[in-house]
Each structure stands twice: as C-alpha cells, then as structure tokens.
Amino acid sequence: xxxxxxxxxxxxxxxxxxxxxxxxxxxxxxxxxxxxxxxxxxxxxxxxxxxxxxxxxxxxxxxxxxxxxxxxxxxxxxxxxxxxxxxxxxxxxxxxxxxxxxxxxxxxxxxxxxxxxxxxxxxxxxxxxxxxxxxxxxxxxxxxxxxxxxxxxxxxxxxxxxxxxxxxxxxxxxxxxxxxxxxxxxxxxxxxxxx
Amino acid sequence: xxxxxxxxxxxxxxxxxxxxxxxxxxxxxxxxxxxxxxxxxxxxxxxxxxxxxxxxxxxxxxxxxxxxxxxxxxxxxxxxxxxxxxxxxxxxxxxxxxxxxxxxxxxxxxxxxxxxxxxxxxxxxxxxxxxxxxxxxxxxxxxxxxxxxxxxxxxxxxxxxxxxxxxxxxxxxxxxxxx
Numbered sequence: 537x538x539x540x541x542x543x544x545x546x547x548x549x550x551x552x553x554x555x556x557x558x559x560x561x562x563x564x565x566x567x568x569x570x571x572x573x574x575x576x577x578x579x580x581x582x583x584x585x586x587x588x589x590x591x592x593x594x595x596x597x598x599x600x601x602x603x604x605x606x607x608x609x610x611x612x613x614x615x616x617x618x619x620x621x622x623x624x625x626x627x628x629x630x631x632x633x634x635x636x637x638x639x640x641x642x643x644x645x646x647x648x649x650x651x652x653x654x655x656x657x658x659x660x661x662x663x664x665x666x667x668x669x670x671x672x673x674x675x676x677x678x679x680x681x682x683x684x685x686x687x688x689x690x691x692x693x694x695x696x697x698x699x700x701x702x703x704x705x706x707x708x709x710x711x712x713x714x715x716x717x718x719x720x721x722x723x724x725x726x727x728x729x730x731x
Numbered sequence: 732x733x734x735x736x737x738x739x740x741x742x743x744x745x746x747x748x749x750x751x752x753x754x755x756x757x758x759x760x761x762x763x764x765x766x767x768x769x770x771x772x773x774x775x776x777x778x779x780x781x782x783x784x785x786x787x788x789x790x791x792x793x794x795x796x797x798x799x800x801x802x803x804x805x806x807x808x809x810x811x812x813x814x815x816x817x818x819x820x821x822x823x824x825x826x827x828x829x830x831x832x833x834x835x836x837x838x839x840x841x842x843x844x845x846x847x848x849x850x851x852x853x854x855x856x857x858x859x860x861x862x863x864x865x866x867x868x869x870x871x872x873x874x875x876x877x878x879x880x881x882x883x884x885x886x887x888x889x890x891x892x893x894x895x896x897x898x899x900x901x902x903x904x905x906x907x908x909x910x
Contacts, residue, residue, distance in 0.1 A: 727806075
C-alpha cells in the first residue's frame with residue numbers, strides 16, 4: 537500500500553493537459569494540480585457515479601485525455617459501468633481506482649470481501665483491453681508513462697493507505713478550494729462551452 | 732386490467748409513431764442516448780441504432796445513466812436518458828445527485844410500465860411513478876399517441892430553461908408493455 541498523495545504527486549509529472557476527475561483523491565489533488573480549470577472535483581454527488589461521469593466526459597471530449605481516480609467503494613456500487621466503458625472503448629479514458637479496502641469517510645468499515653477482490657481481473661473480464669494492479673508505488677512509477685502513453689480504455693487498481701475520518705461530517709475541515717458551481721463554470725470556460 | 736382497442740382504426744389512433752419520437756430528439760439536438768431497454772420504448776431501438784447522428788450508450792442499471800449523462804452534458808454534449816419507470820425509481824439518489832444538484836438539463840424519456848388510461852391499474856410500478864417524480868420535483872409530460880409527440884419538445888425546452896431534468900412518460904398503451 538502507498539499514500540494517495542504520494543501517488544498523485546508522481547502522476548502529476550505525467551498529467552500534461554489531461555482532464556482529471558480526482559474523485560476520492562480530491563483533497564490531495566487540489567494541493568498538487570497546476571491546471572485547476574481542467575480538474576473536475578465535483579465532490580460526491582451520489583456515491584457510485586464517478587466512473588459514469590468521467591466516461592461521459594471522455595465521450596463528450598474525445599480529443600482530450602480524461603483521467604479518473606475512482607474508488608473501490610464507488611466501483612462496487614456500480615460494477616455495471618465496466619462493460620459499458622469496454623463496449624464504447626473511449627481511447628482517451630484512463631480509469632484509475634484507489635483501493636483502501638474500506639469506507640474511509642464513514643469510519644473505516646471494510647468494503648465487502650475487502651482484501652480479496654481482484655478489480656483488475658474484473659475490468660479485464662468486462663472487456664477492458666488493458667488492466668493493471670499495483671501495491672508498490674515504485675512499480676507504478678516505473679510503468680506509469682507507458683500506461684498513459686498508450687490508448688485507453690485502461691484500468692489501474694491502486695492499493696492505498698486508508699485515510700479514515702471519524703469526525704462528524706458537519707465538523708470536518710473543508711478541503712475544497714472551489715464550490716461545485718465554480719468548478720463546473722471554470723471547466724466550461726476552459727473549453728468554451730455555453731451553459 | 733389493460734383494455735384492448737375496440738377496432739383497428741381505434742388502435743391506429745392510439746399508437747405512437749417512433750419516427751416522430753426520433754424526429755423530436757433530433758430537432759432538439761440530442762447527441763447521445765443513454766439507455767436501458769424496456770418494453771415501452773423498444774420500438775425506438777432500431778431507428779436510433781440506424782441513425783448516424785446518435786451515439787447509443789447502453790447501461791446495465793438505470794442509475795448509471797444519470798452520472799453518464801451529467802458527464803456528457805458537462806462536456807458540451809446533449810444526452811437523453813431512455814429508461815423504464817421501474818429503473819427510474821431505482822435511480823433516486825443518482826437523479827438527485829448527478830442531475831438535479833449539478834443542474835443538468837436532460838430529458839428523461841421514461842417507459843410508463845403498467846399505465847392504463849382505459850383500464851384499472853394493477854401494476855405498482857405505475858402506481859408510484861408520478862408520486863416519485865413529484866417527490867423529486869420533476870415535471871413530466873405524458874405522451875400516449877402521435878398527436879402528443881410535440882410535448883417532447885416542450886420537455887426539452889423546459890429542461891434547457893430550468894437547467895433541470897424533465898420527464899416524458901411514454902404511455903403507449905397499445906404496443907408497449909400493456910399490449
């Protein structure tokens with residue numbers, strides 16, 4: 537397992553001008569990214585939907601690379617998204633998944649069969665042409681350029697250290713630097729899109 | 732109990748021409764159809780599949796359609812969601828979070844399983860459909876026959892104006908689920 541922030545710092549070197557949906561990695565990515573108008577940290581509108589949202593962005597903007605940092609809790613809620621991605625096969629879609637083996641934001645309760653799910657195997661079985669799994673950061677770092685340098689869709693499962701929160705939601709420190717409305721408005725402006 | 736039409740002429744009047752539905756989609760600039768097959772809207776499938784201006788995005792559970800549509804709309808495209816009322820009810824949190832909260836102007840074309848105008852409803856899917864939409868504050872338009880097709884454009888216009896999802900209930904009693 538490795539720290540999500542350490543992984544994101546390594547990814548940042550390869551990000552280029554990709555659109556990034558940071559998902560549960562948002563609190564760290566907000567401090568690392570130097571292209572915030574191409575980031576889409578929409579928070580957690582409804583659990584399980586990050587992959588669908590990022591897929592929609594990838595289909596809508598085929599000339600842009602779209603990188604998603606999904607989570608295993610989200611993906612378990614919507615495994616059916618995997619064959620949809622595989623059928624449409626957007627070459628610009630890079631599907632990373634943070635697997636901390638628990639629901640960190642609700643106190644760290646384990647996800648079902650937490651330590652024994654091979655998400656890369658599931659993705660490959662659903663039709664992703666390339667799928668990887670890493671639990672050592674050095675191994676990811678060695679292969680990241682190749683992963684991002686080839687066409688998608690690709691699935692990358694990452695074992696990360698849980699960052700468990702036990703403080704009641706209303707008492708947590710806000711990490712977001714922009715409101716959701718600001719995020720979407722700045723994204724549209726970046727791409728010259730009308731509301 | 733669903734009723735069957737008394738005469739062939741009555742049946743023709745009662746039907747909804749799928750070409751008109753497709754025309755309404757194209758008139759309103761739909762680019763992507765995010766959908767899960769259902770009995771009421773199956774008649775559209777072959778027409779949509781043959782139309783090069785539409786990209787079909789199949790989902791395996793209806794809730795997935797809402798986040799996909801949100802991503803498409805955020806990226807500048809014009810999706811429509813095509814699902815059955817049963818799946819709409821399954822999708823409550825995704826409808827709330829990914830379309831209402833993100834202010835996504837999307838039309839939900841919903842197969843109205845169990846709906847009957849002339850009979851007595853015996854399907855709880857129909858019983859709760861409009862109550863569900865009312866609970867989420869989603870306005871809706873009933874489309875039963877070809878004469879109702881222009882109401883689809885009204886729904887698109889309302890979605891654009893309000894930046895919210897708006898539903899069209901496809902209640903084709905005679906060649907949908909109730910046939």
